[in-house]
Amino acid sequence: MTLEGHHLIGFTSQGGSTDGGGISAINPVSGETLAPLYPMAGQTEVERACQLAEDAFLPYSRLPVADRAAFLEAAADNIDAIGDTLTERAMAETGLPKARLEGERGRTCGQLRLFAEVLRSGDYLGVRIEDALPERTPMPRPSLAQQQVPLGPVAVFGASNFPLAFSVAGGDTAAALAAGCPVIVKAHSAHPGTSELVGRAVQQAAKSCSMPEGVFSLLYGSGSELGQALVKDPRIQAVGFTGSRNGGAALLRTAQARPQPIPVYAEMSSINPVVLLPQQLEANAEALGDAFVASLTMGAGQFCTNPGLILALSGTALERFVEQAGAAVREAAPQPLLTPDIHTAYQQGVAQLTDQPDVSLVAKGKATVHLACPCQPHLFRTTANTFIGNDALHDEVFGACALVVECDSVAQIQQVLTAMEGQLTATMHLEEADYAMADQLLPLLERRAGRILFNGWPTGVEVCHSMVHGGPWPSTSDSRTTSVGSASIQRFLRPVCYQALPEALAPDSLKADNPLGLPRQVNGKR
Amino acid sequence: MTLEGHHLIGFTSQGGSTDGGGISAINPVSGETLAPLYPMAGQTEVERACQLAEDAFLPYSRLPVADRAAFLEAAADNIDAIGDTLTERAMAETGLPKARLEGERGRTCGQLRLFAEVLRSGDYLGVRIEDALPERTPMPRPSLAQQQVPLGPVAVFGASNFPLAFSVAGGDTAAALAAGCPVIVKAHSAHPGTSELVGRAVQQAAKSCSMPEGVFSLLYGSGSELGQALVKDPRIQAVGFTGSRNGGAALLRTAQARPQPIPVYAEMSSINPVVLLPQQLEANAEALGDAFVASLTMGAGQFCTNPGLILALSGTALERFVEQAGAAVREAAPQPLLTPDIHTAYQQGVAQLTDQPDVSLVAKGKATVHLACPCQPHLFRTTANTFIGNDALHDEVFGACALVVECDSVAQIQQVLTAMEGQLTATMHLEEADYAMADQLLPLLERRAGRILFNGWPTGVEVCHSMVHGGPWPSTSDSRTTSVGSASIQRFLRPVCYQALPEALAPDSLKADNPLGLPRQVNGKR
CATH class of the missing domain: 3.40.309.10 (Aldehyde Dehydrogenase; Chain A, domain 2)
Known part of the structure; x- marks a missing residue:
């Protein structure tokens, strides 16, 4: 697989200007510069990726969860299939050892597959139903039902230290895609080649699974320009970031200064x-x-x-x-x-x-x-x-x-x-x-x-249902969520209540006979 | 019950200076000013209320949930017991009709009692447990357990339009106290007498149930001084507000400018x-x-x-x-x-x-x-x-x-x-x-x-498990939560994971034999 040095925007792959300088990886062992030279995304690329994501949001979010699950699994299969090409490029870009990167690849694909399971189980929808009480006095009660819905397009910032598990198809991307949110990734400039390889695997999965085009894009650029432009864009509805305290705080300020502030999940700093x-x-x-x-x-x-x-x-x-x-x-x-x-x-x-x-x-x-x-x-x-x-x-x-x-x-x-x-x-x-x-x-x-x-050491983070990888400020910007494990899907969801919803208009998750077999709380009981 | 016109700080009742002007309710029907004159809290009162809340946090949050539930029920009983004195004062201060206020009182006490039930059911703890896999290769898995813990002391701003249900002992106060968070209420200046009556009912419940002193305080003052001081105080860990778009946005800016930003749940503006x-x-x-x-x-x-x-x-x-x-x-x-x-x-x-x-x-x-x-x-x-x-x-x-x-x-x-x-x-x-x-x-x-x-009209908001009273900006500052219904307890919680927790140190919620009979997810299954 030859690296093209292109942005991946929806189903397209496109070069761009490197006149004002581009992005090259540097081998931290040898100090050598690694080809190719990657372009820096400007307003044109941001506009196109954001509009595609916006256009994809409603169709993607309303797909049957089985289709979203199949997409996540296809992405995992495609990443696995890159084989040594991926680990070798990641080694060259990061200096991390092969065994570590192989383990990290397994973890990354495992995360995608875990979220496919989470989707199929349906627990993440948090369905709560209360039946109508038409005879109640002094006021009858209408039927009420609550479930979680996705927030909208999400911007994810790849982290330097986990070129696979916290990067292009890492935890935030997997959780957001699972939740029903299109994702635009800003590739970390330290491993653009690894990012391209993984990005193409996800892009190919989106195509082969007939996902709406804008469900995934991958852009290269700087934090101060591309990063800020993504967080400012009114179509972006949430941000996932792992990096420095200064970097996270800058994104948070930008997100809060928008006419419509949005959640930023920044993991920043911890001495453990x-x-x-x-x-x-x-x-x-x-x-x-x-x-x-x-x-x-x-x-x-x-x-x-x-x-x-x-x-x-x-x-x-x-x-x-x-x-x-x-x-x-x-x-x-x-x-x-x-x-x-x-x-x-x-x-x-x-x-x-x-x-x-x-x-x-x-x-x-x-x-x-x-x-x-x-x-x-x-x-x-x-x-x-x-x-x-x-x-x-x-x-x-x-x-x-x-x-x-x-x-x-x-x-x-x-x-x-x-x-x-x-x-x-x-x-x-x-x-x-x-x-x-x-x-x-x-x-x-x-x-x-x-x-x-x-009686353990904190450096291993298990990907599972009970994990919390998060914590009070400044370890993260939002202690109410985790970035690792199945609970991280909640970052990209919000609850909606339906009052007196006609059965004919109800999504399968809320239908009276529970055709999806979801775990639901009904009249206060599970 | 005679109104004293005093701040309620922990278990004490104390007057204060009205030299720089105080707060009086105005009857919106007659235009008359209603006695007494309430003092304006300054830095001294904020300091004392916040320190008491901070001191109360750990002991309060670690009480058996049954004790917190009994406290909420005692507060509800005390509010009910005020009888016509409460509705009559609220009528004079708000111009709202008696039947509406009686209904609102029932709702307010019902909310407190609902949260007592929520505490006893334990579902809100969101317990997830994964057993150790000591034989797993290449790496064994330690045992992992997740539950929700309270954020810390919370500032609640009473709303003008629901002098009972969204005020001193309203939804945010009930949810925060249930979650294990001490509460400091800024009384709405339009109904200080109603606030005092309800505040004394809560204070009395805290005393009679032997709660830590700082679990509840009630202060009078302006949004620009008292409100800002509370949101700036480093001991305050979350804010609940219902009011104007400008008021909510101002509190949000203050909360975000803190060295440690905190969540603000502001309900602001909606045309429905x-x-x-x-x-x-x-x-x-x-x-x-x-x-x-x-x-x-x-x-x-x-x-x-x-x-x-x-x-x-x-x-x-x-x-x-x-x-x-x-x-x-x-x-x-x-x-x-x-x-x-x-x-x-x-x-x-x-x-x-x-x-x-x-x-x-x-x-x-x-x-x-x-x-x-x-x-x-x-x-x-x-x-x-x-x-x-x-x-x-x-x-x-x-x-x-x-x-x-x-x-x-x-x-x-x-x-x-x-x-x-x-x-x-x-x-x-x-x-x-x-x-x-x-x-x-x-x-x-x-x-x-x-x-x-x-086929309904939006003005009735049922207090139940499925309700969502919240929504995207600017209807609220955080679409991921609700301010009404049992799910609102999640505003004041965050998850913690315990890895290889010795059984002898485990709280009852996480003990192997589940002595509280909680609904728990174990190894991915409920």
């Missing part, structure tokens, strides 16, 4: 605190140190759930943990960061931490001259009072960089957790003898995080 | 289109005209769901409808508007419509000198092209004022519906011979409105 409770730490300090550094350095630490903050009580057990973790950091093999920009930001973040008063370096990883964008992992330490008093220590450093915060009491751990911003995850390592202390911390963790782990 | 389909109109033009005017003039038209826009095809049937409706408007008895401000805005809105080109007055109601703030109902007519071309005709005029829009084809009805902003409701009057046309309109109505009615 891990609390080591004393009995567990005493029993397993060295094993915890090794496991922590394995999680910290996986994928050069480029995960939104990377464990960036360790909290524990002072003492010899903590010193054993720090010593072991420091040794593991020093031994960690250098890995490539995804892009030159991320490399620069990592270096700046590390330098900023190094410069903070009362913060000391525990260890750093090996340097290398063999990578264009290397990550040299860093581990720092400080005290609770220093952490609480210095907001600069609360910022995420994207990449393998963490801070151990030494606390002198449970109360001080509680103060640190209270001073912290919202997080995607929070973790406790504990054994039974720690449960009483854990009971005191759990309410604070629930308030600050979307997922709470016990 | 009603489409009269041709066969039904032909058969029942006169009856429809009478029923329309009854809905239009009920409560002087001061409903967010007031039918402000009639759409129909030109022809003799429409002329019969207009003639009948015009006659009914001319006969409509004058009724008081709620406040001098609403009276002024109504007069301005009517004057603005009168001045628009190609808009003609069909009829207006009787004038009166016996009311301080009279509503003289108005009915206007225009053409579809005029409506589509003039945004001023799309604005809500709060009160009994409506516009008939004459269309020359179904396509033109579709154009009008497409040109329209988001609405709380949309209605079709139809008979079987109209179903084919209704099928063409229904998708457009679903896109524009939160509730779609058939």
Whole structure:
């Protein structure tokens, strides 16, 4: 499959001007520029993609769910069928290892297939029905029925760190398409070739399944121009974004300044605190140190759930943990960061931490001259009072960089957790003898995080029904939803109530004899 | 029960300065000022109410749901027990008739009791559980469980037009308290005495049920000072508001400009289109005209769901409808508007419509000198092209004022519906011979409105499980939720996932043997 370097707009593939500069991927291992050169979308491309999406919305949203499910499955099959071409291009563009990318491809296709199941089960429609009570006094009750309907066309921003699972056909795209919303993807500029390959797989599925043309488009361009133009467009009704805090906040401001504000689901920033409770730490300090550094350095630490903050009580057990973790950091093999920009930001973040008063370096990883964008992992330490008093220590450093915060009491751990911003995850390592202390911390963790782990590490995010990958600001812009798992379809839905709906006009989901066999709440009972 | 004219902050009742002016209700029938004079809350009162709410949050949110349910029921019992004192004060402050206020009191107490039921059923927790798969390859799966948790302290703004059901102990307060969120109410300045009576009933219930002190506070003050201060306060985590478009938009801007933005559920503006389909109109033009005017003039038209826009095809049937409706408007008895401000805005809105080109007055109601703030109902007519071309005709005029829009084809009805902003409701009057046309309109109505009615009038809003009182911007600021019915509890919740949660630390809702008997989704099945 040859890369064309074209925007995919509806069923067409079209080049564009690269006069003002185009987009090329850079291999973060070798530093080489990868062909082809991709054009930058302008107002013409945005207009056409948005109008096609708008035109597609009503027909697409009203298709039988089985047809939408078949489309998602065809997209998954097409992505699988690209085979090594996809993983090899993704390796070249991201520097991520093959096994990781194969796993990520499986996850991406699995997400699409999961949403096909979600559609067929129909639970996501949230049907509630109340029968008419014509004899009720003083006023009769008409029949009432509620179900979820899709919001409208959605703009999705590909993320740098998951070139498949949070990108062109990633979680937000799968959830929005499942919900019945056409999707326009802004490709991440770090992996345009991977984006094109996946985009063509989705485009081909849309064609072969006879979807309305505008159900999917893929555009290349900058965040400040293409990204802003999409979020401003009145036809776009919701936005999915995974990236930096500044990037997410800028999109949110634009969305809120529209004549009609729209929801923005931005995942932005998290340092993912891990609390080591004393009995567990005493029993397993060295094993915890090794496991922590394995999680910290996986994928050069480029995960939104990377464990960036360790909290524990002072003492010899903590010193054993720090010593072991420091040794593991020093031994960690250098890995490539995804892009030159991320490399620069990592270096700046590390330098900023190094410069903070009362913060000391525990260890750093090996340097290398063999990578264009290397990550040299860093581990720092400080005290609770220093952490609480210095907001600069609360910022995420994207990449393998963490801070151990030494606390002198449970109360001080509680103060640190209270001073912290919202997080995607929070973790406790504990054994039974720690449960009483854990009971005191759990309410604070629930308030600050979307997922709470016990005796695990936050870097794995299971795609399932119970997952919450989300959390209070600034980890996300909307703590009421998740970006991973079947519940993420709710991002792109809103409820509608039908009052005294004639049976002949009722969609199958609301018909009296329930022809789709949906799970429904009827008169308050399931 | 004597009115004290005091803020209710936690379990205390405290006066305040009225040096800079205070708040007095005005009887809109007689124009007389009603004692007592209420103080205006300043930073001291906001600080104390917010800190108490913050302190109450964790203990309140972690109470057994049965305790929260008992508190809601005690509040309902206490409101009922105020008896005629409450309805009489509300009549004096609003000019609304006794029967309406008695009905509204029943609805208000019914809402509180409905949420007690919702709590006991536990469905609102949305529990999803997935068991561990320790043998899974290549990676084992930890156990995962998701449930909803409350957002934190909530600020609720009382609405002018429902002094009980959308005010101190109205829908948002009931939903937030049920969700586990402490509530601070900003009393609407038009009915401070009604607010105090209801506030004391809730305060007394909180005391007698041994709730944490800060679970409820009631403050008096202006939107620009007290309202803004509450929305800016970092301890407030969500806002419920029903009122004007300008007022809602101002709160939204403030909430979004916070270092940590928060959700604002503002219900603002809706003209509630009603489409009269041709066969039904032909058969029942006169009856429809009478029923329309009854809905239009009920409560002087001061409903967010007031039918402000009639759409129909030109022809003799429409002329019969207009003639009948015009006659009914001319006969409509004058009724008081709620406040001098609403009276002024109504007069301005009517004057603005009168001045628009190609808009003609069909009829207006009787004038009166016996009311301080009279509503003289108005009915206007225009053409579809005029409506589509003039945004001023799309604005809500709060009160009994409506516009008939004459269309020359179904396509033109579709154009009008497409040109329209988001609405709380949309209605079709139809008979079987109209179903084919209704099928063409229904998708457009679903896109524009939160509730779609058939052969009814939108002014009644049933409190039940299936209701959606919400809709796309500007009818509300967040179309993904409802402000009426049991689903409104979701406004104040967010999901949390627990990974490998030890059974000993699990809340009852997530324990393996389901001691609360909750409806739960387990491994993808209910």
